[in-house]
Amino acid sequence: MDDTTFGKRNKRGDWAPDGRIETAPVFRLPPRPLEFLKWLPHYFLPWNVIFAASALAYWYLVIPEAAVMQTPGWQWIARLFIVNCIAVFLFYGSFELRLYILRRQGNRFKYNGRFPSEHKSPAFLFNSQNLDGIIRTFSTGVPIWTALEVGMLWAWANGYGPWVSFADHPWYLIAIVLVMPVYHEAHFFMIHRLIHWGPLYRWIHSVHHNSVNPSPWSSLSMHPVEQLLYFSSALIHIVIPSNPILMIYQLHYSGFGAVVGHIGFDKIELGEKAAMDSHAYTHYLHHKFFEVNYGDGLVPFDKWFGTWHDGTKEGEALMQARYEKRKARANAAAGQ
Ligand SMILES: [Zn+2]
Ligand SMILES: [Zn+2]
Numbered sequence: 001m002d003d004t005t006f007g008k009r010n011k012r013g014d015w016a017p018d019g020r021i022e023t024a025p026v027f028r029l030p031p032r033p034l035e036f037l038k039w040l041p042h043y044f045l046p047w048n049v050i051f052a053a054s055a056l057a058y059w060y061l062v063i064p065e066a067a068v069m070q071t072p073g074w075q076w077i078a079r080l081f082i083v084n085c086i087a088v089f090l091f092y093g094s095f096e097l098r099l100y101i102l103r104r105q106g107n108r109f110k111y112n113g114r115f116p117s118e119h120k121s122p123a124f125l126f127n128s129q130n131l132d133g134i135i136r137t138f139s140t141g142v143p144i145w146t147a148l149e150v151g152m153l154w155a156w157a158n159g160y161g162p163w164v165s166f167a168d169h170p171w172y173l174i175a176i177v178l179v180m181p182v183y184h185e186a187h188f189f190m191i192h193r194l195i196h197w198g199p200l201y202r203w204i205h206s207v208h209h210n211s212v213n214p215s216p217w218s219s220l221s222m223h224p225v226e227q228l229l230y231f232s233s234a235l236i237h238i239v240i241p242s243n244p245i246l247m248i249y250q251l252h253y254s255g256f257g258a259v260v261g262h263i264g265f266d267k268i269e270l271g272e273k274a275a276m277d278s279h280a281y282t283h284y285l286h287h288k289f290f291e292v293n294y295g296d297g298l299v300p301f302d303k304w305f306g307t308w309h310d311g312t313k314e315g316e317a318l319m320q321a322r323y324e325k326r327k328a329r330a331n332a333a334a335g336q
Contacts, residue, residue: 001269003108013113017266020310021282023300026182046276048181051256054087055249063248069157072150081146084255088142088220091256095216096130099265109266109275111284112213123210132210133217136227141220144227145255148234152247161238166245173243180246182299184253187233189295189302195226196294211262214287219258230254261286261296285309292319 003009007017024043025035062083063069064076098104100115107113116129124132155161166173195205204223211218220227231254237247261283267275279296286293292309295301302308306322309315 001105001108001267001273001275003267006109007266009113013107015107015110015113015266017281017311020312020315021297022310023297023303023308026298027300043181047257047260047279048253051252052177052249054252054256055245058083058248058252059245063153063244066157069153072154077146077150080149081142084142084146084149085138088137088255092137092216092219092259095259095263095268099263099268100215105265105269108269111264111266111281111288114213116211116213116215121210129211129213129215129221130217133215133219133221136207136222137217137220140224141222141227142255144224145231145251148231149248149251152234152238153244155238156244156247162241164241164243166243169241172241173246176240176242176246177249180250180253183236184233184250184257185295185298185301187236188230189299191226191229191232192294193305195229196291209287209290212287213264214262214284215264216259216262218287219262220255230258281311285311289319291322 003015007015009015025032025039062080064079068076100117103115107115120127121129125135126132156163164173192205195201204225207223208218208221208226211221222230231251233254234247234250236242237244237250260278261280263278263280264284265278266281268278269275282293282296289309292307292315293302294305294307297308300308309319
C-alpha cells in the first residue's frame with residue numbers, strides 16, 4: 001500500500017498520518033448521535049472483541065474447577081502462569097515477527113523511520129530495547145498479572161467478595177462489560193498521571209519511557225511498581241459485585257491490550273489493498289513528547305486537563321505554548 005496517500009514522511013524518515021486524532025464521541029457535547037453510531041463498531045472491533053473472546057476461552061479451557069482453586073496449589077498456579085506466558089509470547093510476538101523481524105511492510109505506516117534493533121542504547125538491559133522488554137515482561141510483568149489473577153480466583157472460589165453469576169444478574173454484568181473500557185481508561189489515566197510526577201517518574205516510569213521509539217515488547221517494559229499499578233485495575237471486581245470472567249477480561253484488556261499503543265505502525269497491512277488501523281498514534285505521541293496524551297482518548301481526560309495532542313500542527317503549537325509557560329514559571333520561581 002502507498003502510505004503517502006494517508007500521511008507524510010519527513011526528511012528523517014518519520015511518517016505521520018494526515019488529519020487529527022479525535023477523542024471518542026461518547027463524552028463530547030453537544031451529543032452527535034450519527035457520529036456516535038458511526039464510531040460504535042470501533043468500540044468493539046477489533047480489540048475489545050478479541051480480549052472478550054480470549055477471556056471466555058480462558059474461562060472454559062484454562063481455569064480449573066472452583067474446588068481446585070479453593071486452596072492455593074502450585075500445579076494450577078503454574079499452569080495459569082505458563083499459559084499466560086505462552087499467550088503473551090504468541091500475541092506480542094506475532095506483531096514483532098511480522099512487523100519488526102520479517103518487516104513484511106518495510107517502514108510503510110511506521111511513525112518512527114528507524115527500527116529499535118538498529119540502535120543500541122545503554123538505557124536498556126543488555127543495550128537492547130527488545131531484550132529489556134522481554135526480560136521485564138516475563139520476569140515481573142506476567143508474574144504480577146498472574147498473581148492478581150490467582151488471588152482473585154482464590155477469593156471467588158472461597159466466596160470472599162460480592163461475586164454474582166450471569167444466571168442471576170445477566171443485564172447488570174453486561175452493563176459492567178460495556179463500561180469496563182471506560183473504567184480502564186480512567187484508572188490508567190490516573191495512575192499514569194501520578195507516575196509522571198517528578199520523583200515517581202525518575203524512580204518508576206522512566207523505565208517505560210526509555211522506549212522513545214516503542215515496539216511490541218515495550219508494552220509491558222515497565223518497573224514492577226508500574227506493572228502492579230497497571231494491573232491493579234482488576235481489583236475493582238472484588239469491590240463491586242462482579243463475575244470472575246469479567247475479572248479475567250479486565251486483565252486481558254490490560255495485559256494483551258498494552259500492545260495496542262506500542263505497535264509503532266499506524267496501519268497493519270493485510271494484503272495489497274486492505275489494512276487494519278492500529279489506533280497506536282495517540283500513545284506513540286506520548287512516547288515521543290512525554291507530556292501529552294496520558295490517556296488514549298476514549299474519555300477525553302487529556303482535553304479536560306489541557307494535555308491533548310491531536311497530531312496536528314495546532315496540537316504541536318498548544319504543547320509548545322504549555323512548555324514555554326512552564327519554563328517561564330520555573331524561571332520566575334528561580335529568580336525569586
Ligand atoms: Zn507506553
Ligand atoms: Zn508516560
